[in-house]
Amino acid sequence: MVGPLMIDPRLDAITRRIAERSASSRQAYLSRIDEMRREGPQRGNLSCSNLAHAFAASEPEDKQSLKLTEAANIGIVTSYNDMLSAHQPLGAYPDIIKRAANSVGCTAQVAGGVPAMCDGVIQGTPAGELSLFSRDIIAAATAISLSHNMFDGALCLGVCDKILPGLLIGALSFGHLPVIFVPGGPMTSGLSNPEKAKVRQLFTEGKASREELLEAESAAYHGKGTCTFYGTANSNQMLMEVMGLHIPGAAFEPTGTVLRERLTEAAAQRVCKITALGREYIPLAEIVDEKSIVNAMVGLLATGGSTNHSIHWVTIARAAGIIIDWQDFSELSAITPLVSHIYPNGSADVNHFHAAGGSAYVIRTLLDSGLLHEDVNTNWGPGLRNYTLEPRLQDGILHHVEGAAESADLEVLRPATDPFDREGGLRLLEGNLGRSVIKVSAVAPEHRTVEAPARVFASQQAFQAAFEAGELNRDVIAVVRFQGPHANGMPELHKLTPYLGSLQDRGYRVALVTDGRMSGASGKIPAAIHVSPEALAGGPLARVRDGDVIRLDCESSELQALVPADEWRERKPVRNDAEARTYGLGLELFGFMRNAINEAEAGATVFNGN
Template sequence: MSAVLHPAIARVTARIAERSRTTRDDYLARMSAARDAGPYRYRLSCSNQAHGFAASGQDKAALRRGRGGNLGIVTAYNDMLSAHQPMEHYPSLIRMAARNAGGSAQVAGGVPAMCDGITQGRAGMELSLFSRDVIAMATAVSLSHDCYDAALMLGVCDKIVPGLLIGALGFGHLPVVFVPAGPMPSGIPNPEKAKVRQRFALGEAGRDELMDAEAASYHAPGTCTFYGTANSNQMLMEVMGLHLPGTAFVPPGTPLRDALTVAAAEQALRITALGDDCRPLAHTIDEKAIVNALVGLAATGGSTNHTLHLVAVARAAGILIDWNDFDELSRATPLLARVYPNGPADVNHFEAAGGMGFIITQLLDAGLLHEDIACVHGGNLRQQARQPFLDGTRLDWRDPPAQSRNTGIVRPASAPFDAEGGLRVLHGNLGRAVVKVSAVAPQYRQHEAPAKIFASQEALLAAFKAGALGGDFTAVVRGQGPRANGMPELHKLTPTLAALQDRGQRVALVTDGRMSGASGKVLAAIHVTPEAADGGALAKLRDGDLIRIDAEAGTMDVMLDQAQWQAREAQPLDLAGNQSGMGRELFGLMRNRVGPAERGACALFADDA
């Protein structure tokens, strides 16, 4: 029996539905018209069809006759990303599974997949956020041949899953199943890795020691094991019902992972319009699924990047959400998980402790998730909580554990780590921002200290090396928003600021840039909007201005007389060094068109209200 829905969940869901009525109705009407037109390949000309199956080998006859469902595979495979390297052989496995089920499958196209872990602190990071929109467009190009009855999305990491989903929603008349690869084995403990990084920042560890630690952490095929954006993506696919149940954190290269990939292909064929249980993506991703995503993010202390990505994903489905929705739901949702950087455990430990099955069940029983969403597996969200296993060679599912196997990693809703979730929204005369409080100890959630202004993270690190960061201060790194330079992550600041905090200084960060899913233990007000390059207040700040942040109250202000503050003029930003090199000149159209952070920092929907 379903639990009574929590009043905040019901209230926010209703508010989103009302706010989105016009855009959602328009989206559904477009998807309905596309679905009513029927499978496209049956209406293609002979020349169109011949092009489409010319290289299909043993599937050519089936495609020519038009019998059985045809799956379009959109893959983000490359062998530079550890998370995506296991997907090299997925298309062969999927084609075989589809053929055995009476259908067929074709790789519809590939999308770019870059690694933020490699581009951190480099010029290439300024392409990272915009790669999400490129991936969405590449997904649309892949599916534009109109030859498919359903689609499988092969992707895991940061911008890749949101980009695949945004692009796929343009083809929301089709069923879409996401197929992940799973995490790499656990490496060195995360606290040990963090300590080496801090010691290196302080000059107490050499490059060889740092390289040894990093290589022992990121060491095998599979997703990085900390709970950053990539693994937050996998959590979201579970609570929105886009995975087969329990798929997220099954390791790559195992019989169970292969069985789940085969089962995803088989299930995609079952839910096409050719059968009588069609589950188009447009109806899987509705207001309830989006609210589930916001709750899951809060309950697990997930990546702050999703305060951008989920806004853009929802908009692609005609659903309008904003940061107030994140904030209200986070305040109503208990924090049920502590996974690095919110604790010492990694996602393998999280899975062993009960994983998503335990978390989903706890949230459902507390009335904090919508159970009645159209999951791709054919059931509801409670069935999504089941955990897969192999009975010999047969794939099956069992109920999730009723109790946490490790209360230091996951806890029941009746005894959470915190009564509220991992995210807060800040507002004040500096604008609006996001802060991830799940990793920040309560004694550091209020901060008041003078500003030190920097034009880049490199400038801050140079000041640290020069010994110029003494005393308490608020680091303001501005000119890092989407219009300025593509909104890069500033993760290189984490070890330095953490080291200063550990030696007794009161420090915090305020920036219109990002800090990623790896936001750490230092209070960081990020995604400040309006950004400095778009008339935002950060451009008016001066060294020594007193800044007050209260993450509990949700405020962020410069402590100046109102008249004095309003009269102050913005300082010009020098962005000349961010316009070219490493491909940045090709992304000028996106920097010029992109919308603000609270609207998803998206160039695809920048003109929408």
């Protein structure tokens, strides 16, 4: 068995480089947290009027505890709404948490709520331009929720896309508190993801009706819980496990089960035990460090997770004073085996993944191969080996037992010594078009190098019109630009996927190059995304013209316009002639964020001081 001192030397070298790069910013963060720790929760120092306001609505017995200030009070930050399937189950959680906290002599209060957008609803609409901004709004809302300084610990209730990263960014400003993340669980399996994708593609080709498309979508997304494909939402949950921020095994237990409720109760009871008032104080700042950030990156790469996290985890790391970049992701990917096949990398969904061994098995096989740092702090105690445990019920009581030592389905999960691929599949591409990331874990080897003429677009709608007019029936690299953070908030361009897939299926060599995002559902089409600098900032994509031959080569990590160097240098970047929509659906409220946001590789965040 590999122990914590038997780490892969390449992993250790990357981690050390990150730590050295981050030394001053990390120390500055820890100093701020130490100051907050010394000050402690302020409810004992509040005026009588302040304190009375804070517990006016509490039950009488809770009021007495809060007056004495001797027992832990837990702040609940929730992303509950009942429109979105992933967040609907969270509505019942505060009452469960309050009862569980009371059972160990503590109290809990809902400190605040944060918004939760669903990219599945807003993709391809103007509201999609608010999606990435919502992460930083959520982070700020989390800080506002906890700023009453009434709390000894916190529980963050959230699941999807930008919600969980925003919660974690905000919580890190209160890193002197213990914080446990509490998910809602996936929905049960419906129409398989490959069948759903097939109907989508048939619809784009005019071979399926809107009624047939809606029937397929409704059969796939059919109930309460998180969508079951391995996109950003479920990648979030995997990363919370590998960082030790959940109760072990909480990520993928389906919603609505007794075990799910016991896990929620356990989160409440556990956070009460690890506050500064007890003997086992575990603050968030001592969990999220350089090693745990690297563990998160490895967990993402080993499972073929969402490309969105090449943005989100950069921002999360910086919120803890840690500086990472796409070179770190690429180098880690080169040494990380791909151990799972979940859609879009395979046909299985997260329920199949969970049944085959799930996060506990992934963490075990990576630890045993020296590819995760074991010597880290977690909410369950010292050592990541805690997260190879699986939750079980015995007579209605939650127990944790050793997780599976072997995969129950080698088509879904494989050991790190015999993986689906020797690398994680997220690569950095560089060249005269800038820097970008590409996810190749779902791209067949024969499609990983494309050299073809460019066709330039300024929107998804323009691409769709060209496809429907039959103008793209050829080898082509679609350049969709002015989709970066400054331009329009960097929306996901997921509407392009079925069209590009259709062209590839017709035998054409196709690829996408964009300064926009493609989300965790990036699939079989080679897509160089997040290109930086973005076109609106004068980045090289603004120099591309229709007909320029572009080479996208995943093997040589090349993203190059094959234009003579002298001509390329002399070219002037074009301006964005598309009329930017800056109002409607609340867009007018976010102009300041479009102006303040930084580049994708720096996290695409307005928190530039992190």
